[in-house]
Amino acid sequence: MRTKDLSYWLFLAPVLLALTLVVIVPMLLGVYYSFTTWNGIDTGEFVGFQNYIDLFNDQRFMDSLWFTTKFSIVSVILINLIGLSLALLVTGRVRSSKLLRTTFFMPNLIGGLILGFIWQFIFIKVFASVGEIIGMESLQGWLSTTDTGFWGLVILMSWQMAGYIMVIYIAYLEGMPKELLEASEIDGASSFQRFRYVVFPLVAPAFTVSMFLTLSNTFKLYDQNLSLTGGGPYNSTEMVAMEIFKTAFMQNAFAYAQAKAVIFFVIVAIIALVQVYLNKRKEVEM
């Protein structure tokens, strides 16, 4: 097949059409609109960087950006720690390995919206009644403050995504040559030394994949945010994706919301590119 052939273009036509109309055209239009006073119907007038200047002085947007960053950093660390621990556990000397994998992975199949509702019940009702029984005041009123909302989201995401990340680490751990581990054991390496000097360098590529996946998933979080806290109390647990949505569809500030959406794209793209670059370099060194 050559690019001159008709068949080449026929094979590509449906996805090219869909990608163009669904992703490329809206993206380009969006960048253009972000420099105007577009209201969804009329393009309005060209205002240069005004929307971008405004958003840097927009306390609510900057708060959501900061909240999202804090949430992502804490979640990425916890999810990867728990995920790797679970992977080491289920690939260790246990008989119920398969059952454990199935269980830990299960939350990932269920939509974030539904998981958020389930945890809303747990944080509000179950935590309160457990707190009453064991006499712990701190279990009352969860999700009604910014801190409990933050940790609620972190707990929900760690519970959900740890099993997903576990599956990725397992793929690398099981691809590891067994002879290497046995040899180091015979040579008298302790289990910490085995992990540090044999296992860790071999699963290093898994960190690239896992960090990238968790970071982009947590930074772009919307469904769980919507169903667990709804951004409350007083928009203090609102993440960027939700803030953009509300600016566009509740305040009807389309062009302004689109400027935020462009900034959001730039951040997500930079994170992805930096992460891939850094981890690629590290792999080579080891």
Next chain:
Amino acid sequence: MRKKWNIKLEVLGLFLAILWLLPFYLMFVNSFKSKKEIFMDTIRPPEAWSFDNYITAFEELDFMRTLFNSLLITVVSVVLIIVFSAMAAYALSRAKSRLSTVLFFTFVAAMLIPFQSVMIPLVTVFGKFEMLNRGGLIFMYLGFGASLSIFLYHGALNNIPRSLDEAATIDGANRWQVFWHIIFPILKPITVTVAILNIIWIWNDYLLPSLVINTPGSETIPLKMFFFFGEYTKQWHLALAGLTLAIVPVIIFYFFAQREIIKGVSDGAVK
């Protein structure tokens, strides 16, 4: 060297598994209680296993219809993504040229774009052409889903020798026949992966359908669940029954295809 059994690790694992399932246990047992019973206690199983909550939730969710809507959108979208992405990846992997490289790179680069960055123009443009309906939604899923699927198919296709295509061509088969009769069957393992990743995504997707589907009666499960939850926000007994109902189809799917699902998700992430 035989694997020794580590009983402490085993106990730890089982303890964690119970902890992981606890949210589902709590959802399940409380979904059978009355409003008053939940108020009194949320930990213990219900005094009587009454299905009253489920009958109400089933009717309010219009469950059979909502389930059908979700199935329809998911199945049609996933089939189209598989067919068109495999074809596109085949063209890109067989016609090696600068153009193919550029196109492939465009698809991969599109994966970097978060949905929120295109959502506002997307909805207004499709709204202008009266495409905010199920047809439009399926077309959007093709646009958003094609990139990863093409990426996965492309990787698999590069491992299939071209001599296979050439042999079939000499035997008189055209491109279309070569692809569907010779190549596509060999791609089956990656097709399973592509199918699973897209099923999980589309089945659970909330934001896109919430912007696109406006007609009552065509809502998918996450959409209907959102409205339902909003209506019964202080009535946990009904909300929990609804949530349990919403999860049942996924659990059934997981029960029958857990090996393929875990393998598919791990392949999709690692590649």
